[in-house]
Amino acid sequence: MTRLALGIDLGGTNLRAAVLESSGSVLRRMSISTDAGGGPSVIIAQMLHLASALGGLEGIDAVGVSAPGPLDSGTGCIIAIPTLPGWENYPLRQVLAEKFARPVILENDGIAAAFGEWTYGAGRGLSHMVYVTVSTGIGGGVVADGRLLRGARGMAGHIGHMMISPDGPRCACGGTGCFEAHASGTAFSAEARKAGFADARAVVKAARTGDAAAVALVEREADLLGYGFASLLHLYAPQRLVVGGGMSDALDLMQDRIMAQINRLAMPPFRAVDVVRAALGDNCGLVGAAALALLPSI
Numbered sequence: 001m002t003r004l005a006l007g008i009d010l011g012g013t014n015l016r017a018a019v020l021e022s023s024g025s026v027l028r029r030m031s032i033s034t035d036a037g038g039g040p041s042v043i044i045a046q047m048l049h050l051a052s053a054l055g056g057l058e059g060i061d062a063v064g065v066s067a068p069g070p071l072d073s074g075t076g077c078i079i080a081i082p083t084l085p086g087w088e089n090y091p092l093r094q095v096l097a098e099k100f101a102r103p104v105i106l107e108n109d110g111i112a113a114a115f116g117e118w119t120y121g122a123g124r125g126l127s128h129m130v131y132v133t134v135s136t137g138i139g140g141g142v143v144a145d146g147r148l149l150r151g152a153r154g155m156a157g158h159i160g161h162m163m164i165s166p167d168g169p170r171c172a173c174g175g176t177g178c179f180e181a182h183a184s185g186t187a188f189s190a191e192a193r194k195a196g197f198a199d200a201r202a203v204v205k206a207a208r209t210g211d212a213a214a215v216a217l218v219e220r221e222a223d224l225l226g227y228g229f230a231s232l233l234h235l236y237a238p239q240r241l242v243v244g245g246g247m248s249d250a251l252d253l254m255q256d257r258i259m260a261q262i263n264r265l266a267m268p269p270f271r272a273v274d275v276v277r278a279a280l281g282d283n284c285g286l287v288g289a290a291a292l293a294l295l296p297s298i
């Protein structure tokens with residue numbers, strides 16, 4: 001029997017919602033700007049607005065919410081969101097379960113996206129995969145031995161904060177030299193502006209025409225991603241590394257260079273891995289959260 005879930009993806013910039021069938025089809029979808037400064041009460045009102053704009057809750061069996069971490073998926077509480085004020089220790093799952101009168105699950109956005117790609121996207125059929133999103137920050141999620149890796153309080157897979165260099169740039173998390181501080185879309189955009197480009201998109205466009213400065217920036221980004229990915233291979237031994245987020249638009253330009261770094265840095269048995277682009281695009285967090293709400297807990 002077809003079941004339906006409402007998926008909600010709370011991001012620092014956009015608040016997205018969609019109705020998902022258990023087959024994986026997205027029936028309806030909407031996105032609005034997150035009222036980031038409004039705090040929980042305003043953003044929850046935005047979520048209710050999206051739910052009703054998508055046709056209301058009739059026929060919806062469950063609700064899945066993905067949000068930036070750290071959050072505790074076991075208790076359904078946000079621990080804190082660096083990019084959104086006012087969410088410290090907020091019991092989001094409980095509040096939404098009362099508002100929606102439906103079962104609600106809350107999951108870290110990287111883990112939800114990993115589940116979406118594993119269930120319906122580029123990781124289908126695998127027992128071991130790592131999903132990495134390279135956008136404003138770097139996040140991700142790990143599937144190992146045919147199950148989602150959650151860790152204590154559901155916090156595993158914050159791979160953006162894996163340290164690449166102890167004396168590297170300051171990271172949003174308070175540390176220095178994190179993978180995210182080096183290789184996120186934000187870091188790439190900062191380098192782009194230093195080199196006189198308007199933004200990351202302009203660099204990628206120029207690199208496609210062979211512009212030397214743009215190619216150098218893209219190659220540097222590919223090297224940085226390769227350093228992090230080689231560590232991920234050693235840690236999790238995935239069969240496939242699935243790359244999402246805005247920077248994955250340039251994955252085709254970076255692929256050879258990333259593989260060259262993997263072949264240089266990873267021990268030989270770890271090199272037999274595909275690095276592929278995510279299949280669900282912007283929808284992966286949404287779809288993953290909705291799927292987690294529908295499918296038996298894995």
Ligand SMILES: [Zn+2]
Nearest residue numbers: 161171173178
């Ligand atoms: Zn960090």
